[in-house]
Amino acid sequence: MYQLGSAVQKRAFSAYQALHFSADGREGHGRFLIEMLLDGLAASLSSVAKAAATGEPDQLSAAVHRAGRIVIGLQKSLDPKAAPQVSEDLSRVYQYFLFRLNRAHRGNARACAEELLRLTNILRAAFSPP
Amino acid sequence: MNTDLYKEIIASRNLVIGADSHGEVVSKYSPQEIRETISALVAEERNDLAHALAEAGLALYPDSEDVLAMAGLMAMLREDWVESAAILNRLLELQGERAPLNTHLMFIRALRCALEPAAALSAVMLAHEHYPNHPELEREFHALSEVLGLATAE
Numbered sequence: 001m002y003q004l005g006s007a008v009q010k011r012a013f014s015a016y017q018a019l020h021f022s023a024d025g026r027e028g029h030g031r032f033l034i035e036m037l038l039d040g041l042a043a044s045l046s047s048v049a050k051a052a053a054t055g056e057p058d059q060l061s062a063a064v065h066r067a068g069r070i071v072i073g074l075q076k077s078l079d080p081k082a083a084p085q086v087s088e089d090l091s092r093v094y095q096y097f098l099f100r101l102n103r104a105h106r107g108n109a110r111a112c113a114e115e116l117l118r119l120t121n122i123l124r125a126a127f128s129p130p
Numbered sequence: 131m132n133t134d135l136y137k138e139i140i141a142s143r144n145l146v147i148g149a150d151s152h153g154e155v156v157s158k159y160s161p162q163e164i165r166e167t168i169s170a171l172v173a174e175e176r177n178d179l180a181h182a183l184a185e186a187g188l189a190l191y192p193d194s195e196d197v198l199a200m201a202g203l204m205a206m207l208r209e210d211w212v213e214s215a216a217i218l219n220r221l222l223e224l225q226g227e228r229a230p231l232n233t234h235l236m237f238i239r240a241l242r243c244a245l246e247p248a249a250a251l252s253a254v255m256l257a258h259e260h261y262p263n264h265p266e267l268e269r270e271f272h273a274l275s276e277v278l279g280l281a282t283a284e
Contacts, residue, residue, distance in 0.1 A: 032163075036167060036186055036187075037182060039186065040157075043189035044189040046155050069181065069182055072178070073179050073182020076179055
């Protein structure tokens with residue numbers, strides 16, 4: 001499992017959050033966007049877990065695809081010029097999400113969704129104001 | 131409103147739009163705020179992010195008219211006609227009798243572009259019940275009748 005949540009990483013996320021404020025021109029717009037995307041990702045992953053538990057393949061497929069599209073949006077929101085190291089780290093995290101979501105189609109979707117939901121909640125906490 | 135006519139088409143494309151997160155995830159952002167942010171992103175030509183946010187909106191608020199209308203538009207922008215038809219079908223179900231003409235027209239065009247002219251014609255006829263003799267609907271009716279090889283009185 002990808003390890004997140006150390007104090008150092010949290011400081012890095014806070015730095016990236018602060019960069020969003022200044023780099024975007026409009027105060028808070030960038031952070032709001034990331035928070036909205038992470039909230040939506042959490043909801044999608046929750047749907048993946050539910051569909052896997054109830055055995056609904058169409059719902060499962062729809063929720064996995066939706067989660068994937070949101071993760072791609074999160075990747076596109078990264079600004080390597082503003083924060084190269086944090087962008088690279090987050091990009092790796094998002095790549096891991098996509099890798100695991102791809103695996104969710106092949107079985108054990110519930111465990112995969114629960115793992116990614118835990119990671120998403122760490123990211124949500126890091127991006128939310130204290 | 132009877133939208134059952136389209137459900138078979140939507141189901142045949144194996145498309146599910148409203149993956150229900152059953153209230154486990156709560157966002158501090160409202161559907162209106164999400165809609166406004168999507169609009170701002172489209173205005174900035176950041177369509178990839180707008181698309182991702184529309185997906186996030188659908189995940190959080192699958193029954194929000196604000197989110198469905200914006201997600202339907204986003205699907206049309208990227209010419210994903212089947213998804214657009216599925217989203218607008220859901221929107222029409224929710225809006226029922228009070229569905230504005232624009233929602234009907236968008237739905238008809240999505241079905242037409244998804245190469246479902248028979249379903250599009252059915253959608254025109256349903257819209258006609260609420261907006262009789264509207265010129266836009268008349269135009270759609272004649273165009274679709276021609277595509278389907280049906281004779282229409284001018």
